[in-house]
Amino acid sequence: MSDRLLFITTLTRLLEGRRHVFVGGGSAAAATASLLQRALSGDRLQITMLGDKRYLFLSNDYSEIFNCAATGRYDAFFMGGGQIDGGGNVNLIGIGDHPTLKVRWPGSRGTPLIYMMIENTILFLEEHTRRVLVPRVDYISAPGTSEPGVYHPGGPVALVTPRCVFSFDRKRARFTLETLNPGHSLEEVNEHTGFDFDVAPNLGETPGPGLPLLELLRDRVLDELSVIYPQYTETLRNEVDAAIAAQRQAA
Amino acid sequence: MLIGAGCVASIQAGVISLGEYGAAPRYVAAQREGRIKVKESTCPAIEAALTAGERGIPFMPVRGIIGSDVVRLRSDEWKVGTNPFEPHDPILFVPAIRPDVALIHAPLADRAGNLWIGRNGHTRVLTHAAAFTIATFENWYDGNLFDDERMRAGVLPAQYVRASVHVPHATWPMRFGEIHAEDSANLRRYAKAAATQEGFDAYLQEFVFNERKVA
Numbered sequence: 142m143s144d145r146l147l148f149i150t151t152l153t154r155l156l157e158g159r160r161h162v163f164v165g166g167g168s169a170a171a172a173t174a175s176l177l178q179r180a181l182s183g184d185r186l187q188i189t190m191l192g193d194k195r196y197l198f199l200s201n202d203y204s205e206i207f208n209c210a211a212t213g214r215y216d217a218f219f220m221g222g223g224q225i226d227g228g229g230n231v232n233l234i235g236i237g238d239h240p241t242l243k244v245r246w247p248g249s250r251g252t253p254l255i256y257m258m259i260e261n262t263i264l265f266l267e268e269h270t271r272r273v274l275v276p277r278v279d280y281i282s283a284p285g286t287s288e289p290g291v292y293h294p295g296g297p298v299a300l301v302t303p304r305c306v307f308s309f310d311r312k313r314a315r316f317t318l319e320t321l322n323p324g325h326s327l328e329e330v331n332e333h334t335g336f337d338f339d340v341a342p343n344l345g346e347t348p349g350p351g352l353p354l355l356e357l358l359r360d361r362v363l364d365e366l367s368v369i370y371p372q373y374t375e376t377l378r379n380e381v382d383a384a385i386a387a388q389r390q391a392a
Numbered sequence: 393m394l395i396g397a398g399c400v401a402s403i404q405a406g407v408i409s410l411g412e413y414g415a416a417p418r419y420v421a422a423q424r425e426g427r428i429k430v431k432e433s434t435c436p437a438i439e440a441a442l443t444a445g446e447r448g449i450p451f452m453p454v455r456g457i458i459g460s461d462v463v464r465l466r467s468d469e470w471k472v473g474t475n476p477f478e479p480h481d482p483i484l485f486v487p488a489i490r491p492d493v494a495l496i497h498a499p500l501a502d503r504a505g506n507l508w509i510g511r512n513g514h515t516r517v518l519t520h521a522a523a524f525t526i527a528t529f530e531n532w533y534d535g536n537l538f539d540d541e542r543m544r545a546g547v548l549p550a551q552y553v554r555a556s557v558h559v560p561h562a563t564w565p566m567r568f569g570e571i572h573a574e575d576s577a578n579l580r581r582y583a584k585a586a587a588t589q590e591g592f593d594a595y596l597q598e599f600v601f602n603e604r605k606v607a
Contacts (some may be wrong), residue, residue, distance in 0.1 A: 167412065210480035211455040239465055240430055243422045247409035253436040254456035282434075290480055293460050303407040350469030366510070 142349050143380040144303050145170070147322055148265075149191045149358075150350040151301050159186060161219040162257060165250075166191035169366075169373040170265065173220035174210060176362045177354070188216065192318065193369045207251055210226040213294065218254060218259040220297075221266055224278045227336025228314045229285020229297045231256065231264070232278035239280075240265070249282035256283035259295040262351050264309075269302035271335040281331065285312045294375050305330050306347055315339060320347040355381055393600075395422050396592045407436035412563060413583035418592055432465040437486050439514075444488035445521030451485045458484055494522035496549065497562045499571060501529040505550030506537040510569075516548065524554035528562040547601055 152174035156162060156294060159178070164171045172190060179186040190196035191207065199205040209215060222231035223246045231250060237243025256262055266273055287293040300307040304325045307316040317339040318330060323346055350358075359381045367374035394400050408419050422428045437454055444452035444593075451473030457463060458472055463484060475481035497517050500508035507527055509515045519525045525548070536546045561568070565575035565582065585591035 152540045189556040200509070201511055201516075204435070204513045204517070207439060223516045225458045234432060234461065239432070241424050241426055245415070245423055247415065248405060248407035248435045249432070249462055250461065253434040253460035253462055254454070257456035257459075282460055282462065287459050291482055292455065293459075 142323070142384055144322070144353075146380050146384055147347060147349055148267075148301065148303060148378075149173050149177070149357040150263060150354060151306055151347055153181070153300050153354075154264060154348075155301070156186065156217055157181075159217040159261060161187040161189065161215050162219075163210065163215040164188060164190040164196075164219055168219060168221075170267075171369040172356075172369060173362065173366055173377070176365050177358055180361050181354070181359050187315070189308070190369075192300075195333065197370075201389070207254050210251075210255045210295075213260075216261055217261045218255060218295075220256060220260045220262055220283075222264070222273075222282070224273055224275045225264060225266065225300065226275050226278045226285075226315060227338060229264070229300075229309050229311075230278045230281045231283050232280045233282040234280040238281045241290075247389055252283040254293075256292050256296050257287070260298075262295060263296045264297050264300040266300070266302050267331075269304045270333050274302075274333070285289070285309070286311055286379075304333065308341075317341055318344060320345050322347045323349070350384070352385065352392075355385050355388065359385065393418070393596070394417050395428060396586060396589070397596060398427075400428055402431065404431035406438060407585070410583050413579050415477070417583070417586045418589075421589070431469075431598070432462050434462050435458070437462070437470070439517065441486045442517045442521040444486070445490045446479075446517055447600045449488065451487050453483045453485050455483070455601075458482060468478040489521060491518070491522040494519045494525040496525060497525050497559075497568065498527050498529045498556070500531055500533040500537070500567065501527070501556050501558070502533045502535065502537045504536050505553055505556065507550075507553060507556060508533065508537050508543055508546050508585040509548045510546040512546075519552050520547055522552075525552050526554055527556040527561040529556055530560055530562075530568070530595065532558065537549055 149170050152170060156178040162175050164175050164381040173390055175188045189198055205249055220231065221225050222233055233246050233249045235242040235245045285297055296311050299309060304322055305350060306320045309316050310318050315338065319341050326348040363374050363378055410416050410418050418461055423430050434457060435456060440452040440454040459592050463470055463472065470484045472482055475483050496519060498507040498509050507529060538542050561572055565578035567574035584594055585595040
């Protein structure tokens with residue numbers, strides 16, 4: 142099982158039961174997970190996705206996405222960041238003092254609105270280090286929680302990394318380590334996480350995909366995905382084939 | 393590219409990057425060296441400010457964003473106020489943006505000066521907020537765009553447009569909707585060249601000042 146496949150199937154699982162997911166651009170793993178959950182849901186999950194006109198169900202263009210988010214039309218969203226802290230705050234601005242900054246990232250995009258408005262945001266990072274998971278972000282592009290009274294119906298529910306899966310409690314503004322990916326340990330997660338977090342009393346292992354899910358991915362989703370992310374799809378296809386072969390051999 | 397060429401004093405945007413080709417190196421360098429003023433922002437705030445601009449009202453409330461450092465970094469212009477109808481609902485107010493000029497590229501133009509911009513809402517709000525628009529366009533449209541009900545909803549009327557110029561593929565090497573794909577090789581070359589001012593200047597010389605014809 143490749144790390145990437147486990148990552149994707151974890152994101153897929155976290156979308157279970159959702160109605161309408163919004164997926165930003167340049168986000169192949171989130172796109173794959175959304176397409177896979179749509180297939181699993183019997184096409185009940187609706188996907189609005191940047192990068193391909195077939196997934197932009199809008200009268201206008203991108204700007205309408207902010208309106209849809211602010212009126213509660215989406216109930217799931219994927220988001221990454223340059224830094225994430227233990228309060229679920231996300232930094233897409235950079236590091237160092239404004240105005241010159243030491244590190245300049247592309248910018249906050251629409252996240253200061255979208256992250257606060259869409260329920261069930263799944264944070265995901267392809268790097269799990271103290272460089273990214275910090276005690277306190279240098280800049281808050283989008284806050285994880287707000288002062289009482291501030292309209293903030295959305296927020297994070299989970300954080301998925303190559304090492305583990307955290308849940309997020311919005312009332313306490315804290316992450317809880319829920320599962321470790323196979324081959325990773327609590328000591329390792331502690332070593333590479335810059336913020337304090339709770340550990341679930343029943344800390345378990347992140348469940349991997351079974352054969353039916355892998356076959357659904359191979360037989361339907363990879364073709365849908367290849368239209369948007371052709372290069373990514375080809376490398377993923379090899380990993381899916383290998384995982385299916387390994388599971389068949391084990392059975 | 394305008395930043396790299398030294399033509400920009402101040403900029404506000406939700407995001408500035410080369411997309412798949414990474415960070416925008418001339419922008420990053422200009423900010424680091426203090427050559428441009430960067431007004432940190434977010435897309436829905438700009439959208440709201442332009443909406444106020446097109447309506448001729450002084451400001452617009454916008455949801456969310458409170459608690460983001462973008463608000464702190466713009467505290468000289470933005471205000472967190474109160475919803476006048478619901479006193480326990482703090483809300484962000486952003487002042488109107490009324491650009492002096494909007495620059496766009498449109499798919500179609502007719503002889504009456506109307507442009508067709510389709511469902512491009514960004515372009516619509518930007519051009520409505522600006523004092524006037526200067527456009528390039530891809531193709532001529534035979535007849536008047538207002539005569540066809542199917543086209544009418546996507547028209548930018550001539551009253552907003554100061555001047556338009558027929559320049560097919562003016563967005564090269566960027567993609568243009570579904571009409572032109574991007575020139576990936578050239579964009580890669582740009583991203584590499586723009587890593588240094590010297591490389592950027594050479595690119596500008598070759599592809600902008602010399603107007604080298606590209607297929």
